[in-house]
Amino acid sequence: MEMDIIAKQKQQTHPSMDNFTYFPSWLLQPAIVLLFSCVFIYTLRRKKSSMASPNLPPGPHRLPVIGNFHQILAGKDLHQVLWEFSHKYGPIMLIHLGSQPYVIISSSELANQVLKTYDHILNNRPLSKGFQRLTFNYMDVAFSPSNDHWKKMRKVFITEFAGSKRTRFFKNVLDSEVNTMLDSFSSHLLNTTINLEDQIEHLITDVACKLAVGKSYREGTLVRGKTLKEILDELVIMLSGSLSDIFPSVGWILDGLRGWNGRLEQCFSDLDSFLEMVLDEHIDRTESERGDHEKDLIDACRSQLTRDELKSLLMNVINGSVDTTTAATIWAVSEIIKNPRVMQKLQGEIRSCVGRKPRVDESDITQMTYLKLVVKETLRLHPPPFLLVRECTSHCQIDGYDILPRTRILINSWGIGRDPKIWKVDATDFNPERLENLEVDQCEMVPFGGGRRSCPAANMATSIIEFTLASIFYSFDWKLPNEVNNENLDMEQEGFPVVKRKVPLCLVPMKHSWED
Numbered sequence: 001m002e003m004d005i006i007a008k009q010k011q012q013t014h015p016s017m018d019n020f021t022y023f024p025s026w027l028l029q030p031a032i033v034l035l036f037s038c039v040f041i042y043t044l045r046r047k048k049s050s051m052a053s054p055n056l057p058p059g060p061h062r063l064p065v066i067g068n069f070h071q072i073l074a075g076k077d078l079h080q081v082l083w084e085f086s087h088k089y090g091p092i093m094l095i096h097l098g099s100q101p102y103v104i105i106s107s108s109e110l111a112n113q114v115l116k117t118y119d120h121i122l123n124n125r126p127l128s129k130g131f132q133r134l135t136f137n138y139m140d141v142a143f144s145p146s147n148d149h150w151k152k153m154r155k156v157f158i159t160e161f162a163g164s165k166r167t168r169f170f171k172n173v174l175d176s177e178v179n180t181m182l183d184s185f186s187s188h189l190l191n192t193t194i195n196l197e198d199q200i201e202h203l204i205t206d207v208a209c210k211l212a213v214g215k216s217y218r219e220g221t222l223v224r225g226k227t228l229k230e231i232l233d234e235l236v237i238m239l240s241g242s243l244s245d246i247f248p249s250v251g252w253i254l255d256g257l258r259g260w261n262g263r264l265e266q267c268f269s270d271l272d273s274f275l276e277m278v279l280d281e282h283i284d285r286t287e288s289e290r291g292d293h294e295k296d297l298i299d300a301c302r303s304q305l306t307r308d309e310l311k312s313l314l315m316n317v318i319n320g321s322v323d324t325t326t327a328a329t330i331w332a333v334s335e336i337i338k339n340p341r342v343m344q345k346l347q348g349e350i351r352s353c354v355g356r357k358p359r360v361d362e363s364d365i366t367q368m369t370y371l372k373l374v375v376k377e378t379l380r381l382h383p384p385p386f387l388l389v390r391e392c393t394s395h396c397q398i399d400g401y402d403i404l405p406r407t408r409i410l411i412n413s414w415g416i417g418r419d420p421k422i423w424k425v426d427a428t429d430f431n432p433e434r435l436e437n438l439e440v441d442q443c444e445m446v447p448f449g450g451g452r453r454s455c456p457a458a459n460m461a462t463s464i465i466e467f468t469l470a471s472i473f474y475s476f477d478w479k480l481p482n483e484v485n486n487e488n489l490d491m492e493q494e495g496f497p498v499v500k501r502k503v504p505l506c507l508v509p510m511k512h513s514w515e516d
C-alpha cells in the first residue's frame with residue numbers, strides 16, 4: 001500500500017521518465033542495432049531495385065552483338081557522327097560498341113560534371129590489350145588505370161619534365177630548334193613552296209626528343225629499316241583499340257584472324273628496340289659528346305624509375321606531343337592564312353612587341369595578347385576530338401541518368417568547342433576577338449581535358465605553339481601557292497585520335513623586309 005502511494009507520487013512528478021523506464025534497458029541496444037539494420041537493408045534493396053532497372057541515358061537503337069557499330073561506321077568521322085546523334089538524343093547519350101557501353105558527353109555543362117563533380121569516380125582508364133602491351137604493362141601515365149602507380153608516374157612527369165624546374169632547359173631547347181627551322185626556311189630557294197606540316201612535325205619531334213633523351217632521332221632508319229615517324233604512326237594506330245576491347249569473349253580470336261595480334265607484337269618489338277637503343281646510347285654517351293646541356297628526362301629520372309617505367313614515360317612524351325602539338329600549330333597557321341584580317345593584326349602585334357631584333361625572344365611572348373587569343377580560338381575549333389577514354393569505377397548519376405560501373409565515357413571536345421548554344425550562330429567561324437574579355441569556364445573548351453587526368457603538359461604545349469607562331473610570322477610573310485587563295489584553301493579534316501588537315505599545308509615563305 002505504502003509502495004503504491006510512492007509509485008503514484010513518482011508518476012505524477014516525472015511521468016515521462018517513468019514511461020521510459022517501462023522499456024527494459026537491456027532491450028535498448030539490440031533495438032537500435034535492429035533499427036539501423038532495417039534502414040541499411042531497406043536502402044540497399046532500394047539501390048538494388050533501382051539498379052535492376054536503371055534510368056540509362058537515351059541513345060540510338062542497337063543491334064544484337066554489334067551494338068551501334070553499323071551507325072558509327074557511316075562514313076563520317078566518329079566525332080561528327082556522335083555530334084549529330086547528340087542533336088537527336090541529347091548531351092548525354094548511351095551507345096554500345098559490341099557489348100561495351102559508352103556514354104557520350106556533348107555539352108560543356110555535363111563535361112563539367114564528369115571532369116569536376118564526379119572526377120573521383122570517372123577518372124579511370126579502361127584495360128585494353130594495346131594499352132597493356134605498348135605501355136610495358138601499364139607502367140605509364142596516360143593509359144594506366146588510376147592507382148598509386150599512376151599517381152607516382154604523373155608526379156614524376158610533372159616535376160621532372162613539364163614543371164617549372166625544367167623551364168630554362170625547355171626554353172633553350174625550343175629557342176634553338178625554332179631558330180634551326182627558321183634558318184632552313186631562309187635558305188630555301190626564292191618563291192618555292194614548302195610543306196609546312198612536315199617542317200612543324202620535324203620541329204616538335206626534335207624538341208620532344210631533345211627534352212626527353214638529349215638528342216634528335218628524327219632522321220634515318222632506326223630499327224628494322226623503320227624511321228621514328230613510322231614507329232610512331234603505327235603506335236598511334238595500335239593504341240586506338242582493337243576488337244578484343246569491345247567484344248571481350250571473341251575479340252581476341254577475331255584480332256588473331258585479322259592479323260591484329262601479330263601487328264601489335266611487331267609494333268611493341270619496334271618500339272621496345274628503339275627505346276632500348278636510346279637508353280643504351282644515353283648511358284654510353286661521354287660527357288664531351290653531351291656538351292654542357294642540362295639534364296634531360298632520362299638524366300632526371302634514371303635513379304627513380306625501373307627500365308620499363310622509363311621506357312613507358314619516354315613513349316608518353318614522344319607519342320603525346322608530336323601529333324597533338326603539330327596539328328594544333330598547323331591548324332593555327334591555316335586559320336591565320338585563311339583570314340587575312342587576323343594575319344595582319346597578328347603580325348602587327350608581333351612586330352611591334354619584338355621591335356627590330358633578328359628573332360623573337362621568348363620573353364616577348366608575354367605582351368602578345370592577340371597571339372594568345374589566336375591560339376585559344378584554334379584549340380576551340382581544332383582540339384583532339386575526344387578526351388582520352390575514361391571508365392566509371394562506381395555508380396553515379398549525371399543529369400538524372402544512372403552511369404553504371406565499367407561504362408566508358410567519351411567527351412566530345414570537338415562538338416563542345418563548336419556548340420552554338422555557347423558560341424552563337426557563328427560558332428564555326430575563326431574569330432579570336434570573341435574570346436576577348438571573356439572568362440571562358442575551363443569546361444566550355446576542353447582541349448586539354450580536366451580534373452585529375454587532364455593533360456599535364458598543357459602549359460608546355462601552349463608555349464611551343466605560341467613561340468613557333470610568333471617566330472614564323474615575325475621573320476616571314478607567307479603566300480599561298482599560285483592556284484590557291486585564302487577563300488579556296490582546303491580546310492577538310494581527317495584522322496583519329498588527332499584530327500589533321502586532309503591536304504598538307506603548303507606555303508611560300510618570303511623573308512620579311514622592313515619598310516623604313
Ligand code: HEM
Nearest residue numbers: 142320321324325328387388448449450453454455457461
Ligand atoms: C596541343 C597539344 C596537346 C593537346 C591538345 C593535348 C591534349 C590532351 C588531352 C585531351 C588529354 C586527355 C585529358 C583527359 O582525359 O582529361 C591529354 C592527356 C595527356 N597528355 Fe596531352 N595534349 C597536348 C600536348 C601534350 C604534350 C606536349 C605532352 C607530353 C610532352 C602530353 C602528354 C600527355 C599525357 C602524359 C597525358 C595523360 C595524362 C593522364 O592520364 O594522367 N600532351 N592531353
